[in-house]
Amino acid sequence: MSASYARVLRIPHARRTFATALLGRLSYGVVPLSVMLAVNRASGSYAVAGAVMALFGATVVFLAPARAALIDRYGPRRALVPLMTAYTALLGALTVAVWRPGAPPVLLGALTGLAGACVPPLGPTMRAVWTRLAQDDQALLQRAYSLDGVAEELLFVSGPLLVGVLVGAAAPTAGIVVGAALMVAGTTGFVRSPAVRAVPGAASASASVRRDGGGRRVLRRIAGPVGAAAAVGLALGVLDLLVVVFAERHHHGGESVAWVLAALSAGSAVGGMLNGAVNWTVPARIRLALLTACLGLALTGAGLAPGLGTLALVMAVVGFFVSPAVTTAYLIADVAVAPEARTRAGAWVNTAVNAGSTGGTALAGALAGQLPVAVCFAATGGTVAVTAVLVMTKGARGRGALRGEVAVG
Template sequence: MSASYAQVLRIPYARRTFVAALIGRLSYGIVPLSVMLAVTRASGSYAVAGVVMALFSGTSVFLSPARATLIDRHGPRRALVPMAGAYIALLGLLTVVVWRPGAPSPLVLGAVTAAAGACTPPLGPTMRAVWGTLAQDRALVQRAYSLDGVAEELLFVSGPLLVGVVVGFAPPALGIVVGAVLMAAGTAGFVSSPAVRDVPPGDGKAKSRGKGRRRVLRGIRRPVIAAAGVGLALGVADLLVVAFAEGRGHGDDSVAWVLAALSAGSAVGGLANGAVAWRVPAGVRLPLLAAGLGLALLGAGLAPGLGALAALMAVAGLFVAPAITTAYLIADEAAAPETRVRAGAWVNTAVNAGGTAGAAVAGLLVGPLSTGWCFAVTGAVTLLAAAAAARGATHDGGAPEERGDGGAVPAARRQSSAPSRSS
């Protein structure tokens, strides 16, 4: 396994490009929590902080395909630099507004954070597109995507930990500054890489754009459905773990261990997925992976205690990173070269939107239902998403089928920048 991943990093310019992208993407794990803490401290209102974060997350997630379209149309260098510049400037303005406790106007806070979210640079989706040009061998692409997914999982775990260190000695607004600096450094290193400079812009004609949009939406039905199901499961699971622990008299530290087990399982599953030379095509694997997640959540509903729940969540995690990675692989296979970033951004949006919807649904379910039944309902919905993704295989007109030599696809997974597992 180590040799396989080492081979990915030995591709010319791969390490330089990947490390730069990871530096910038670490901002995604730092900025959201820093903004929430800083806004809460400055406004003195959890309600204001909640609205502000909803605006930031909403514009970041749901405008991800639009930002990806700019990357496809104009190329990474021409689109990412002004996008990152606007994002960093808006984060700087937000830092000034919330640096000291006071009563900043909620309208000002909402406008600045919404604008910052709208400008979030899609380094994740662009990096996955670059992987498709760097790793021409299909086995290497699969390993590159898996490595990318596991690294991303670690970023979203380590980002909040770094915020915790910062707020131990400084105002939380300093975390926003740290995130802005990371984005500036990461973007600069990324766009200066020869691998990124060689990515050509797409066709900018209006007619071609319309055809490209229809082609993307037509070809990615399966991965979008499956990704939304996985995102919803993750959004529900986070809140259900909290409710499960509190219902049995455990503290917040116990919740952290259970969620860490989920992340650890996801990391192990992602590494294993990239190391295996699959004989089953990606289009067949995707619904099976989503179904595995659903069955694990059904089992979590039967957990008698926190230890059993942690073990079952680790099992559930084994399917998370492989399912998301496979969804990106299929989307990239279906996309024309000039719509690669966009196709991956749609999958990323599905994951994040599913997570947001899952958190909202969990809040409604936890009251009237026991956590066991909530896990069972979540598992059943995930199984329905897996079934829908399997049925969608016969309706994705125009999407090329995977060749039978391993199931990976010759292109690049994409992702957005929202405060979620897929950035």
């Protein structure tokens, strides 16, 4: 291998920058669950808690490209610090509002919605910084993105576990306070890194906006990876509910569902690390289409599993393609746009995964009660496979398409 994970972490300033970004991103796994528990406790209503969290999730997901545009326009230091300040201030106000029962639901919704709109986009910004640190070494960048993706997935597993520990010893508001503190510590350390301070701001971004024609043209350039990311998100959203339905119909309890979803995460982590360790000669766009197609085929057969143990093995296979597909989507999006639009491009891929997951959960809820679970799995797998065909035929466009065709490695 011409580049290893150890070499990624030996890049000057990489360890410090990556560690502080991960510290701040751990807040993503802590805050949502803490807010939901605190709002439910303060309002005494699951409906209010669900509505508030839906609003929070919507502003986090759908305003992510707008927040990323601020990073591209003003640079990480000038954009992240105000976002962090507003985010933590709103979380502080929410903590005060839910301290005692009886807070007006409208107030809780407004505070959480505004907080979601201000979440600092540390993930897309870190991926843009990785591109600068790798200095056009595509093999090294592939390792960096794979390492980043697996680490982020582990954060979303460990975050709720941390909340469980906190809630066992204190009120749910403690999780909100800890999440805010993690964001402050991580973002502050991140923007002070020499690698982040070197990222240009307004002058280069203005030229990029003129050249790319704004957000719509950026999105057109990365339509292929965004579509594939949405398909992966759709699959993940559907799986969360279909695994529960499968377990119930096979007379298993909720603890069994956790093991099946853990197998999915484990397969994704293994696949992500192996994907980053290989020097691929297959062009990135073709690789993305193949990974997405394999994911769809594995999903199609999941409903035929005779029991929960077999389903767990199938979920591990499904997960094996998840992290590589998302990582490859990020790589293609990164090279398909001007350097000053990379944060936006990464944010669009991230938004596609989250939006697809939300839509998948809603779709699974509508279909699971009407169709056999095997048919639901097959329909999801077929949708993902069709997306793979579209990625193969469309790909990226223009200058980005030519660069995206270059094999990584």
